[in-house]
Amino acid sequence: MGKEFMTGNEAIAEAAIQAGCRYFFGYPITPQNEIPEYMSKRLPEVGGVYLQAESEVAAINMLFGAAGAGARVMTSSSGPGISLMQEGISFLAAAQLPCVIVNIMRGGPGLGGIQPSQSDYFQATKGGGHGDYHLLVLAPYTVQEAVSLTIEAFDLADKYRNPVMILGDGCMGQMMEPVEFKKTVPRNLPAKTWTLTGAKGRPRNVVKTLYLDPVALEKINLEINRKVQEITKNEVRVETYQTDDAEVVIAAYGTVARIAKTAIKALREKGVKVGMVRPITVFPFPYETFEKIAHEVKKFLVVEMSFGQMIEDVKLGVCGKAQIRFYGRTGGMVPSYEEIIAETEKLVKGVN
Amino acid sequence: MGKITINQNTCKGCMLCINACPSHLIRITQRINPSGYYTADFVDQEGKCTGCTLCAITCPEVAIEVYRKEKLGGEK
Amino acid sequence: MQAELKKIFTRPRTLRPVATHYCPGCGHGITTRLVAEVIDELGIREKTVGVAPVGCSVLSYNYLDLDMYEAAHGRAPAVATGCKRVHPELVVFTYQGDGDFASIGTAEAVHVAARGEKITTIFINNAIYGMTGGQMAPTTLIGQKTTTSPMGRVADQAGFPIRMAELLATINGVAYIARVSVHNSKNIIQTKRAIRKAFETQMKGLGYSMVEVLSQCPTAWGMTPVEATKWVEEKMIPYYPLGEFKVPKEG
Numbered sequence: 104m105g106k107e108f109m110t111g112n113e114a115i116a117e118a119a120i121q122a123g124c125r126y127f128f129g130y131p132i133t134p135q136n137e138i139p140e141y142m143s144k145r146l147p148e149v150g151g152v153y154l155q156a157e158s159e160v161a162a163i164n165m166l167f168g169a170a171g172a173g174a175r176v177m178t179s180s181s182g183p184g185i186s187l188m189q190e191g192i193s194f195l196a197a198a199q200l201p202c203v204i205v206n207i208m209r210g211g212p213g214l215g216g217i218q219p220s221q222s223d224y225f226q227a228t229k230g231g232g233h234g235d236y237h238l239l240v241l242a243p244y245t246v247q248e249a250v251s252l253t254i255e256a257f258d259l260a261d262k263y264r265n266p267v268m269i270l271g272d273g274c275m276g277q278m279m280e281p282v283e284f285k286k287t288v289p290r291n292l293p294a295k296t297w298t299l300t301g302a303k304g305r306p307r308n309v310v311k312t313l314y315l316d317p318v319a320l321e322k323i324n325l326e327i328n329r330k331v332q333e334i335t336k337n338e339v340r341v342e343t344y345q346t347d348d349a350e351v352v353i354a355a356y357g358t359v360a361r362i363a364k365t366a367i368k369a370l371r372e373k374g375v376k377v378g379m380v381r382p383i384t385v386f387p388f389p390y391e392t393f394e395k396i397a398h399e400v401k402k403f404l405v406v407e408m409s410f411g412q413m414i415e416d417v418k419l420g421v422c423g424k425a426q427i428r429f430y431g432r433t434g435g436m437v438p439s440y441e442e443i444i445a446e447t448e449k450l451v452k453g454v455n
Numbered sequence: 456m457g458k459i460t461i462n463q464n465t466c467k468g469c470m471l472c473i474n475a476c477p478s479h480l481i482r483i484t485q486r487i488n489p490s491g492y493y494t495a496d497f498v499d500q501e502g503k504c505t506g507c508t509l510c511a512i513t514c515p516e517v518a519i520e521v522y523r524k525e526k527l528g529g530e531k
Numbered sequence: 532m533q534a535e536l537k538k539i540f541t542r543p544r545t546l547r548p549v550a551t552h553y554c555p556g557c558g559h560g561i562t563t564r565l566v567a568e569v570i571d572e573l574g575i576r577e578k579t580v581g582v583a584p585v586g587c588s589v590l591s592y593n594y595l596d597l598d599m600y601e602a603a604h605g606r607a608p609a610v611a612t613g614c615k616r617v618h619p620e621l622v623v624f625t626y627q628g629d630g631d632f633a634s635i636g637t638a639e640a641v642h643v644a645a646r647g648e649k650i651t652t653i654f655i656n657n658a659i660y661g662m663t664g665g666q667m668a669p670t671t672l673i674g675q676k677t678t679t680s681p682m683g684r685v686a687d688q689a690g691f692p693i694r695m696a697e698l699l700a701t702i703n704g705v706a707y708i709a710r711v712s713v714h715n716s717k718n719i720i721q722t723k724r725a726i727r728k729a730f731e732t733q734m735k736g737l738g739y740s741m742v743e744v745l746s747q748c749p750t751a752w753g754m755t756p757v758e759a760t761k762w763v764e765e766k767m768i769p770y771y772p773l774g775e776f777k778v779p780k781e782g
Contacts, residue, residue: 126613126616126617128613152616152617154612154646155618156609156642157638157639157641157642158638160606160608160609160638160747161609161638161642162609163641164602164603164606164609164610164613165605165609165610165612165613165616166637167600167602167603167609167610167613168582168600168602168609168610168611168612168613168614168615168616168617169613169617170613171600171610171613171614171616172580172614172617172618173617174617176650178726190603191603191606194603198612208547297599299598299614300598300621301577301578301579301580301598301618301621302576302577302581302596302597302598302616303577303578304577307596307597307598307599309592309598309599309600309601310597310599310600310601311583311592311600311601312601313589313590313601416757445645456536457536457539458536465550465571467554467556468555469555469556469749469756469757470556470755470756470757471556471756471760472755473757474715474757474760475715475716476532489741490550492555500773506539508539508540509647510716511540512540512561512716512719512720513561513715513716513719514560514561515551515553515555515556515557515558515559515560515561515564516550516551517541517542517546517560517564520538520540520541521538521540521541522536522537522539522540523536523537523539524535524536524537525535525536525537
């Protein structure tokens with residue numbers, strides 16, 4: 104199978120199908136409509152089910168039903184729709200149901216705009232829904248990486264019995280790039296003995312989240328937390344780019360990281376020793392990478408399409424050992440590589 | 456000819472069975488069960504119960520079991 | 532001579548032998564038992580999945596020996612849809628109250644019907660929110676006093692009660708809708724017939740089925756159970772008429 108030219112949205116949808124996803128429940132919202140549209144065409148071809156729900160609220164609850172029944176299932180949305188899904192996401196995490204949720208971020212808050220942003224970082228990584236849980240959050244920065252991370256997302260969701268989020272943005276979702284779909288290697292995953300398939304030949308199963316007895320509810324929370332600790336220990340992914348001799352390091356993820364690479368090339372040509380740390384998982388966050396690099400590097404520039412959300416995690420990793428400068432564009436504006444060059448030079452010169 | 460038993464621990468004293476019995480064979484007692492309810496009891500000295508099950512199907516707690524004499528062919 | 536007495540009525544297999552948390556006289560206890568009886572008679576326990584709501588019947592998964600979900604408030608039809616689309620061979624039903632079905636979940640109720648989803652809803656209408664202490668429901672009658680309509684519901688301020696059976700019966704995807712009651716034995720028998728017909732409608736693949744069950748709620752209404760059954764008969768049935776609002780066209 105050679106390379107295909109696809110939008111990020113379509114590539115994510117195709118990757119899901121290649122990972123064995125046969126059920127998609129969603130609702131239209133720009134800039135991710137290509138995902139449900141692609142699914143509506145492709146899923147019937149592979150014997151799957153595409154169902155357009157009456158709202159994002161209904162969609163996330165259909166995921167609850169299908170995941171509880173043992174299927175690989177996905178939904179996708181953006182900003183306001185992801186907000187509507189938060190109760191459902193909390194329920195999915197509480198019931199320990201595997202599923203994949205794609206957020207193609209757009210300008211917010213409120214109805215906002217349809218241009219790209221990264222302003223849902225807090226929502227994705229710090230909670231979003233009520234209660235003690237975490238999503239495993241993967242942040243691709245190219246269409247190709249979106250493919251590999253989406254395929255992995257299904258395995259990770261099943262491995263940990265936890266929802267996984269793909270955090271993209273409108274730029275990545277809409278851009279077209281050549282992409283390759285390699286044959287997926289089936290992972291050794293535990294059997295799903297907890298699913299609802301009709302209590303034939305076994306005691307019945309219940310998929311629930313209500314535990315009125317606090318002793319019981321604490322046990323559930325401890326189990327969820329145990330998994331979060333395991334995820335934190337085993338699943339951190341990060342790219343370090345030209346950091347070995349760097350004197351200043353840019354921290355960015357997703358589309359901004361791509362733009363930053365262009366800036367870094369130009370800066371290096373000017374003799375500026377600049378590198379980048381690109382978190383690929385924003386939960387679990389690569390705190391250790393930042394901590395290690397901050398021993399040598401004393402200047403960080405965090406660039407985001409928001410007014411500063413990931414910067415808080417960078418600060419936690421750096422832990423006061425280095426200066427951290429922020430540059431952001433928000434409301435749907437995308438920073439140019441020239442702006443990133445200018446900010447890096449200001450940081451290097453110690454200018455405000 | 457029939458009879459019923461009312462589980463004295465399950466009964467919540469709602470009295471719907473008393474209301475349902477066409478022959479008025481159930482009455483509330485002054486007995487308080489471990490859950491704190493006055494319970495209902497079956498009193499049928501004249502053997503009037505036909506085993507119609509109207510009490511049992513009304514009971515929200517499924518506290519009533521109904522017995523009926525086996526008839527030789529035909530319905531009740 | 533003592534005749535042989537045969538046990539002719541006992542707890543159905545699918546109803547777990549546990550005490551319920553329902554109030555004395557509550558219609559939930561009766562209806563849950565009827566659902567269990569129908570499942571036993573149809574022999575479908577091992578291929579039935581139920582979806583419990585938020586409301587008094589949230590704990591219904593403790594009472595029915597079935598694979599069961601507990602759904603978020605109002606979303607049971609969506610959860611049921613997810614399950615049925617993955618396992619079309621299963622019998623899937625939701626069991627919901629006024630808040631779940633007629634308030635927060637109205638969109639899900641309308642759309643599961645519009646899609647003609649082959650699932651069944653058992654909708655308990657007791658004109659009030661029981662679990663949370665007796666607040667007004669979308670099904671609360673005009674003039675009815677509740678904790679959030681202490682002077683009695685006034686249409687100008689709080690609108691009119693919704694008739695879900697009639698509302699959904701206008702939708703093409705619906706195959707069977709009935710409104711029944713559990714306030715006395717005669718009607719309990721009708722309720723069981725309707726529940727059975729609803730499940731059979733699903734099993735024949737004819738479309739969405741719903742049974743609206745008028746039920747007494749003695750505690751929230753502030754009455755004895757027997758008084759509450761009279762209130763169903765005298766006050767609820769005139770506004771919520773009993774009957775079948777849509778029947779399957781077969782063949």
